[in-house]
Structure formats: structure tokens, C-alpha cells
Amino acid sequence: MRLVSHPVLCNYYVTYRCNASCSFCDIWERPSPYVTLENARQNLRDLKKLGVRVIDFTGGEPLLHRQLPDLLREAKQLGFITTVTTNALLYPKQAETLRGLVDMLHFSLDSPIAEEHDRSRGVRCFDKVIESIAIARNLGERPDILFTVFDHNVQQIRQLHEEICLPNDLVLILNPVFDYNSVETGDRFSEDALRQMSWWGKQKNVYLNDAFVQLRRDGGNHVGNPVCRAGSTTIVISPENKLVLPCYHLGLKDFAIDGQLYELYRSDDVQKLVALEGRLPGCEGCAINCYMQPSFAVEVNKYWWKALPSTLKYNWIKGTWKQLV
Template sequence: MRLISHPVLCNYYITYRCNAQCGFCDIWEKPSPYVDIKRVKKNLSDLKRLGVKVIDFTGGEPLLHQNLDLILKEAKSLGFITTVTTNCLLYPKMAKKLKGLIDMLHFSLDSPNEDEHNLSRGVRCFDFLLKSLEVAKDLGEKPDILFTVFENNVDQIEEVYEKFCKPNGLVLILNPMFEYGSVNTGDALSNNTLTKLKYWSKKPSVYLNDAFVQLRIDGGNHINKPVCKAASSTVVISPFNELILPCYHLGIQSIKIQDDLYDLYHSEEVKKLIAQEGRMPACEGCTINCYMQPSFAIEMNKYWWKALPSTLKYNLLKGTWKQLLPGKKA
């Protein structure tokens, strides 16, 4: 049963450029401009009309955009919940400008071991993470530690939790790896690893969307009965000011927005692409977290019920629950 008929999330790629070279990501390999702030303002206005509540300003590395603070101020003035994930290389430099503008600030961490984390990121950034934690604490900010879980690092969760999260009163987000395209993301998560994830999801100040685990147990999205609602739950905007459908990772169609995002989203061309969400051959077995999470939120099914407790837990921890209530406008 469909609960929400409009998109709830925007993944706004403000640049594909990145100052890291993560082995499990290919975005940094792409040429890219930075979004124009005037176009961002127009698109944010249209996103509000569409009913979007959360804007994930992403990349690439979003802190590379010199006007990120101005973009975030505009989003906050319109009532959006804002989220930014960073590798921390630039956070110490930009932290004061960004203070109070990001509701869900994520610091990426792949290993509590300095050499392993730097190897994963392709640059030496572990020290910048440590510095960023100090700076954030001094400013009264509460970033989350975003830990992407692979088969080879699942047993490091405890060390990350005890060393980085508990002493600083921070939320640990467990982000199960997912496969996409030709990117090497390692072996699929085993049942043993999924069991360990479920164990950790019950810990205080640990967030794991339990529906992610269930979806992997079920073999991912199935095109004959898709759980994926990527295109109808999420608006994806590229640095080239394009609407990307049905999702960024599949990227079947890119359509120039031309300052008419609201009308474009309701066009027949876009409606036809939305109707294909989760049903194309490449969608079989998909478990991409950034599109499954909003998919779980808009349709009542077993994944909605699985996701509900962990979603409530996280939004209570972050204080954003009131903004997500039905009828509460962005």
C-alpha cells in the first residue's frame, strides 16, 4: 500500500569531483563542474513544491564546493532537513562556515586502523578525520561516524564503536556495502556478516536500517515485484543541472532541467521513466542503500515495518523526527 505519493528525498550532486580515490567508488574518475548557486536556489524552490523533505548534498566530495555554506543556508531557510557526507579532508578548514547548517553530518570511516583507512580512501586522510572530530566537538557539532561494512572489516565495528563513537557521544551508522556497475566492492555480505550486523543494530547510538539486512536475505530487488521506488521517492540532480532517472547508479536518462524542475518531474517523459523503477534488467538483485532507504519509507510492506524502528531510533537521536511527521511541510 502506497503511503506517500510524492518524492521525499533529493540526492543533489553538487560536484562529481573528489579529493580522494576510494577503491569502491568511481565518481572521482568523472569530469565535473560545480553547481551554480542560482540554479540551486530555483531547484530547491521546486523541490519544496514537490514535497521533498530531505536534501542530501553529495558528490564527489561536497566540501570542495566553495559556496556549500550558502547552498545549505538556502536549504535551511526553506525548512529542508540537510545531510552531508565528507571524507574530512576539508572539514577543519570549513567547519565554522558550516556550523549549524547540517542536520545529518557524516564523517566517513572505513577502518579504525590508520593505514587501512588511508588505503581504502586512496589518500592519507585518517589524521584529518581525527582533527575533524576535535574541531566538531569544539564547535558543539555532533557528526555521525559512517562505517561502510565489507566482509573484511565487519569485525572492526566494535573497535570503531568503542574508540570513536562512545567517548564522543556520536552515532555510528552501519552502511552495508552494495554492488553497482563494474565497481569492485568486494565479496557479497555473507549470512554470518548479516547476523553480526543485526546484533550491532540493537546497540545504543548505532543505526542500521534493519530492512537493508532483510533485503539482502531476500536476494535484493526483484523486477517481477520490485521494492525499489528510486525514481518516485527520490529526485536525483547532477552537477550539470540534469534530472537523472531512474537513479544515479543506473542513469538510463539524463534530462536538462532548464529551471523547470517541478513541471519536468510531472511531464509524460519523466512519468514513463518512473514507471520503470525497479523493473529493468539491471534492477534485479539491486541493494543500493541510498535508494532503498527512501523506497522503504513510502510504501507499507514488510520492509516498511522492518525499517520503522531503526528509522525512528535515528531520527530521535538526531532530533529530526518532528520534521518527518506526515503533513509537516518542508
Template structure:
């Protein structure tokens, strides 16, 4: 049963540029401009009219955008919840200007070991993440640690949890790795790893959407009966101010927004693409978290029920539920 028919999330790619070269991501290889304040202001207005609640300022590395504070202020002026994930390299320099503007601030950290983390990210950023945690706390921010979980770093969860998140009273977000396009992300998560992740979801200050685990056990999205609702739940905007359909990772088509996102989204062309959500050949087996999370939220099924406890837990800890009403 469909509970929400309108889009609820915008993945706003402020740039594809990145100052890291993570071995499980290819976005840093792409040339890219930066979004403009003028385009963003019109888009925020249209996103609000379309029913979107959350804008994820993403990339690339979003802190590379020099006008990110202004973009965040604009989004919040339209009543939109803001979220930013960063590798931490630029946070010490930008922290003061970002203070109070990010509702959900995530620092990426995949290992409790400096050498291993820096190797995976292709740049020395472990120390700046540690510095960023203390600086953010001193400014009254409540950052989260976002850990991408692979087969090879599953044992790092305990170390990050005990050494970093608990002592700093942070939330540890566990993000199971997903495959996409031709990017090498390592072996699929084993059954034993999924079992272990499910146990971690019950820990204090740990957030893991258990719908992600259930979906992987079911073999991901299936095109004959799709779980993915990427097109109807998530609006993806590129640095070139284009609507990306049906999602960034598949990226079959990009459509210039031309200052009219509201009407473009409701156009016959876009609605036809939305009708194909989860049904393209490339959608078979997909388990991309950033589209499954909103997909689980809008339709009551077993994934909705699996996702519910973790969603309530995170919103209670962070207080973001108050902004949804």
C-alpha cells in the same frame, strides 16, 4: 500499501570531483563542473513544491564546492533538512563556515586503524577525521560516523564503536556495501556477516536500517515485483543541472532541468521513467542503500516494518523527527 506518493529525498550532486580515490567507488574518475547558486535556488523552490523533505548534498566530495555554506543556507530557507557526508579532508578548513547549517553531518570512517583506512580511501584522511570529530563537537555540532561495511572490515565495527563513537557520544551508522555497474566492491556480504550486523543494530548509538539486511537475504530487488521506488521517492540532480533517471547508479537518462524542475518531474517522459522504477534489467538484485532507504519509507510492507525501529531510534537521538512536521 503506498503511504506517501510524492518524492521525499533529493540526492543533489554538487560535483562529481573528489579528493579521495576510494577503492569501492568510481565517481572520482569523472570530470565534473560544480552546481550554481542560481540553479540551486530554483531547484530548492521546486523540490519544496514537490514535497521533498531532505536534501543530501553529495558528490564526489561536497566540501570541494566553495559555495557549500550558501547552498546549505538556501536549502534551509526553504525548510529543507540538509545532510552532508565528507571524508573529512577539508572539514577543519571549512568547519566554521558550515556551523549550524548541516542537520545530519556524517564523517566517513571504515577502519579504526589509520593505515588501513587511508589505504582504502586512497588518501591520508584518518587523522583529519579524528581532528574533525573534535572540532565539530567544539562547535556544537553532532556528527555521525558513517562506516561502509565489507566482509573484510566486519571486525572493525567493535573497534570503531569502542574507541571512537562511544567515547565521543556519536552515532555509528553502518552502511552495508552494495554492488553497482562494474565497480569492484568485493564479495557479497555473507549470511554470518548479515547476522552479525543485525545484532549490531540493537546496540546503543548504532544505526543500521534492518530493511537493508532483509533485502539482501531476499536477493535484492526483483524486477517482477520491485521493492525499489527510486524514481518516485528520490530526485537525483547532477552537477550539470540535469535530472538523472531512474537513479544515479543506473543513470539511463539525463534530462536538462532548465529552471523548471516542478513541471519536468510531472512530465509524461519523466513519469514514464518513474513507472519503470525497479523494473529495468539492471535493477535485478539491486540493494543500493541510498534508494532503498526512501523506498522502505513510503510503502507499508515487511521492509517498512524492518526499517521502522532503526528509523525511530535515529530520529529520536538526533531530533530530526521534529523537522518532518
């Protein structure tokens, strides 16, 4: 049973540029402009008309966009819930200008061991994450730690939780890694790793959407009976001010927005692609978290029930439930 028929999330790529070179991501390899404030203003108004509730200003590294505070301010004024994920290299310099503008601020941290984290990111940034935590807390912000989980580092969850998250009263978000396009993570989760993630997801100040675990047990999305609702739940806007379909990672087609996002999204050409969500050849086996998360939220099925406890838990901790009712 479908509960919500309109898009709820916008993944707004403010730039593909990045000051890190993570091994499990290829976005940083792409040339990219920066979105303009003028385009964003019109797009945000249209996103509001389309029913979107959450804007994820993403990249690349979103803090490379010098007008990010202005973009966030525009979104907040329209009543959106805002989220930003950063490697924290630039956060210490920009923290004051971002203060109060990000509802869900995530600092990426791939290991509690500095050398391991820096190696995975291709740049020294562990110390910047630790510095950023202190700065954010002093400013009254409530950042989260986003931990990309592989089969080989699942045992580090405890150290990260006990040494970094609990002492600073931070939520630890467990983000199971995924393959896409030509990016191969080299890992497949063992049943033991999946069980460990599920157990940790029930602990204090830890968030794991347990539907992610169930989806991996089920072999990901299947085109014959898709769980993915990326096209109808999530609007993807590129730095070139284009609407990308069916999602960023598959990216089969893009449409120039030209100040007409509302009309464009509702057009026959776009809706024909939306109707193919989860059914395209590239969708088989997909388990991309940023599109599965909203997919689980709009249709009552086993994944909806699996996702519900963690969704309620996180929104209660962060206080964002007040903006969703």
C-alpha cells in the same frame, strides 16, 4: 499499501570531483563542473513544491564546492532537512562556515586503524577525521561516523564503536557495501556477517537499517516484484543541472532542467521512466542503500516494518523527528 506518493529525498550532486579515490566508488573518476547557486535556488523552490523533505548535498566530495554553505543556507531557509557526507579532508578549514547548517553530518571512516582507512580511500585522511570530530564537537555539532561494512571488516565494528564513537558520543552508521555498474566490491555478505550487523544495529549509538540486511538475504531487488521506488521517492540532480533517471547509479537518461524542475518532473516523459522504477534489467539484484532507504519509508511491506525501529531510533537521537511531524 503506499503511504507517500510524492518524492521525499533529493540527492543533489554538487560536483563529481573528489580529493580521494575510494576503491568501492567510481564517481571520483568522472569529469565534473560545480552546480551554480542560481540554478540551485530555483531547484530548491521546485523541490519544495514537489514535497521533498530532505536534501542530501553529495558528490564526489561536497566540501570541494566553495559555495556549499550558501547552498545549505538556502535549503535550511526553505525548511529542508540537510545532510552532507564528507571524507573530512577539508572539514577543519570549513567547519566554522558550515556550523549549524547540516542536520545530518557524516564523516566517512572505513576502519579504526589509520593505515587501513587511508588505503581504502587512496589518500591519508584518517587523522583528518579524528581532528574533525574534535572540531565539530567543540562547535556544538553532532556528526556521525559512516562506516562502510564489508564481509571482511565486520569484526572491526566493536573497535570503532568503543574507541571512537562512544567516547565522543557519536552515532555509528553501518553502511553495508553494494555493487553497482562496473564497480565490484569483491565481497558477498555471509550469514554470520549479516547477523553481526543486525545485532550491532540494536546497540547504543549504532544505526543500521535492518531492512538492508533483509534485502540482502532476499537477493536484492527483483524486477518481477520490485521493492525499489527510486524514481518516485528520490530526485537526482547532476552537477550539469540535469534530472537523472531512474537513479544516479543506473542513469539511463537525463533531462536538462532549465529552471523548470517542477514541470519537468511531472511531465509525461519523466513519469514514464518513473513508472519503470525497480523493473528495468539493471535493477535486478540491486541493493543500493541510498535509494532503498527512501523506498522502505513510503510503502507498508516487510521492509517498512524492518526499517521502522532503526528509523525512529536515529531520528530520535538526532532530533530530526521534530522537522518531520
